[in-house]
Amino acid sequence: MRVLLVEDDDSIAEPLADGLARYGMAVRRVATGAAALAARPGEPPAEMVLLDLGLPDIDGLEVCRRLRRDGDVPLIMLTARGDEADRVLGLELGADDYLAKPFSVRELVARMHAVGRRTRPAATAGDGSLRLGPLAVDRRTHEVRLRGEPVALAPKEYYLLLALAADPGAVVPRRQLLESVWAPNFFGPGKTLDFHVASLRRKLGDPAWIETRRGVGFRLVVPGAGRTSAV
Template sequence: MARILVVDDEKLLVKGMKFNLENEGYEVECAYDGVATVELARTRAFDLIILDVMMPEVDGLEACMRIREFSNVPIIMLTAKSEDADKLMGFECGADDYLTKPFNILELKARVRALLRRAAGVQRSRGALLAVGGVTLNTEERVAVRDGAVVELTAKEYDLIELLMRNPRRVYSRENLMNVVWGYTYAGDYRTVDVHIRRLREKLERNPAEPEYIMTKWGVGYYFKG
C-alpha cells in the first residue's frame, strides 16, 4: 500500500483529497504547513507527497527544496497560479509534477497513479546496470553514478535519463518525453522537459555547456549519445 503525504493549509481541501485517495486504497497522512512537511518527510517513509505552494511560515517551494536535500520522493506541487514561470520554478525546486487549482480529483488520481507507477519501475533484473562512459545507472536500485560518485536525482530525472540511456541515439521530442516519462498526455508547457534536461546535464555532464551524453537535435528534441 502506497503512503502519501497531503499538504495544504486549506483543511477542507486536504480532507477531500484524503478521502478520495483513501478510497483508492492509499494510506494518507496530512500536514498544513511547510515546517511540519519537511519534518514528516525526514522522519517518515512516503511514496509520494502532494504539496501546496502557498503556505504559511515555509512555502511549498522552500519545503520542496529542503526535502530534496535528503529525499527523492516524488512530489506533486499544487498552486492557485497558472503562469508558466510559477510552474517552471516548481520544477527548478525539484518537483516532479504540477497541478493548478481548482483541479478535477480524477486528474489528481491519474497523476498520482502515473508517478507511483513510474517510481516503482518495471520489472528489472537485480543489479542490472546501464553504463556509458562515466555515467552508470543501477536500474534495480534506481541509482545514478558519475565517475564513481553517486548523483542524487529526482524520480522524474531518473526516469528521463534511464529512458534516454536505454534507447541511445533515438531522438525524442519534448512531447514524446512528457507522454512517456510523465505517464500521461500533458497539455501544458513542454519547457518542463527543458528544465529537467538542463538539471540532468548539470548533474551528469562534466561540462554542461558542452555535453558528452545528453544531446540536442535542434528543432526536434533530445537523445543520448551512446
C-alpha cells in the first residue's frame, strides 16, 4: 500500500513511517498541507492518506475538504484535538475514519485495512465469488476453486483464506487473523495460525500463494505476480 503521511511533527512522523514500513507499506511523508495537495509528476498516487489536522500552513480540515473534492483516495484523520465538532466535521467532509493521538501502529494498521476493505473491496465476479488470478472463492456456497478445480478446505482454512482474500496483497496482522477466524481475544496455542497457514498452502499447491511477513502477519498473492520476499 502506498501511503501519504501528512504530519509536521518529526517525533511522531519518523517512528510512524518506520512502523508502517514494517507492515509492508511504502510511506511518503510531507509536513505541510500545501505539500499534501501538490501532485508530484510521474509518481503513482497514494492509496491511503493519513492526515494530521494540526498543520502549520493549512488547517487539516481544509486539506481534507480539498483532497475529497479532487478525488476519492481513502483518508484517515490523525489528531490530538479532542473536540467532537472537529471529528464530526472531518467525517462530514469525507474522511473515512478518525484516530485520536496517542495511538499504536497496530491499531492504525487495523483501521487502514478496515477502511481499505470498505473503499476498495476485492473484485467480485458476477457469480458472487472473489477472484484472485486463477483462484475463486464463492462466499455463498463456501466453495473454493483453483484453475476451475475444487479445493477441499476445512472450515478454519476456508475462513482464513477468506480473511486474506478480502484485501489481496495487503499484510494482515497475525492477531487480526486469530481474532477474525477463531475468536476475539484468542488465547490458544501460538502455532495454531501457522499450522493452518501451512495446511492451506499445501492445499493450494504452491506455498507462494501466502507470503509470510515475520513478526507481522501474512498476505495473499498470485504466485509470480509482483511477489516480494519475506522479511
